[in-house]
Amino acid sequence: MSQTVDRALTILPLLAEGPADLGQVADRLGVHKSTALRLLRTLHEHGLVFRQSDQRYRLGARLFALAQEAVEHLDVREIAHPHLLALNDRCGHTVHLAVYEEGEVVYIDKVESRYPVRMYSRIGKPVAITVAAVAKLLIADFPEGERRVIAEKLDYPTYTSRSTPNAAAFLKELVQVREQGWATDLGGHEESINCVGAPIRGADGRVVAAMSVSAPNVVVTAEELLTLLPLVRRTAEAISREYSGKAPIKEASS
Incomplete structure (x- = not known):
C-alpha cells in the first residue's frame, strides 16, 4: 500500500473517535500540517470527511452511506x-x-x-x-x-x-x-x-x-x-x- 493511501486511511479511524483539528491529524500521522491538509482536502472532495464551522474535521456522510450500502449487500x-x-x-x-x-x-x-x-x-x-x-x-x-x-x-x-x-x-x-x-x-x-x-x-x-x-x-x-x-x-x-x-x-x- 502506498504511503499516501496508508496515511489517508489512518485519518478515518482517528475521526471515528470524534472531530479533530488539522494539528491533531498531523500529529497522529507524524507529518507536516501541509501534508495532512492535502490528505484531508482529498477525503473532503470525496465526501469521506467534513470540515465543520469550528475548523475541525469529522467523518463525512458519504462514508456512512457507503457503509450502509455495503452492509445491505x-x-x-x-x-x-x-x-x-x-x-x-x-x-x-x-x-x-x-x-x-x-x-x-x-x-x-x-x-x-x-x-x-x-x-x-x-x-x-x-x-x-x-x-x-x-x-x-x-x-x-x-x-x-x-x-x-x-x-x-x-x-x-x-x-x-x-x-x-x-x-x-x-x-x-x-x-x-x-x-x-x-x-x-x-x-x-x-x-x-x-x-x-x-x-x-x-x-x-x-x-x-x-x-x-x-x-x-x-x-x-x-x-x-x-x-x-x-x-x-x-x-x-x-x-x-x-x-x-x-x-x-x-x-x-x-
Whole structure:
C-alpha cells in the first residue's frame, strides 16, 4: 500500500473517535500540517470527511452511506459457505446455517454429511424453534423484553421427552446460551439426532446468523459430538470476522 493511501486511511479511524483539528491529524500521522491538509482536502472532495464551522474535521456522510450500502449487500451465506464446506470436510457431519426472519428461524444453507444417513432439514424450511440450537442462538441475542415476547407467543410441541416444555424453560435456556456463547439440541427434536451450534456476529457484535453441526447417535454419541464445539466456534468466529470485515487472526509461528 502506498504511503499516501496508508496515511489517508489512518485519518478515518482517528475521526471515528470524534472531530479533530488539522494539528491533531498531523500529529497522529507524524507529518507536516501541509501534508495532512492535502490528505484531508482529498477525503473532503470525496465526501469521506467534513470540515465543520469550528475548523475541525469529522467523518463525512458519504462514508456512512457507503457503509450502509455495503452492509445491505453483504450475503452471509456466500461468505459462510466455504467455511461450512471446510468444517464438513473435517468432521463429516451435516452443517447448517440459519437466520431469523419474520418470526421464524430458517435454514439458508446446508452441507450434507458424508455418511448414508441423511437429515430431513431443507434450505428454506423453518426449524423447530423451541429446540433447535440455531434458533436458541438467534433468539438469545435479542434484548430480554423481546425474548420474552417471542417465547410467550410460541407453542411448545413435545417432539421428544427432551423437548423444551414451556416459555419459562425456554427463557432460562436462552439466558444460558447468551452467557456461554453456544447452544445444543441433544435429542430435543429427534431422539436420535444431536446438534451443537455457534453464533455468527456482524461488525456491531449482534448475531446475524447461526451455524451448527448435527449427527445421529448411530454415528457419534452426544458426548463425542460436543468435542467438536471448539472447532464449531472457531468456524463461526472466522465467518464473523470475514462478514464484519475484520482482519483474520494470525497463527502464531512455531
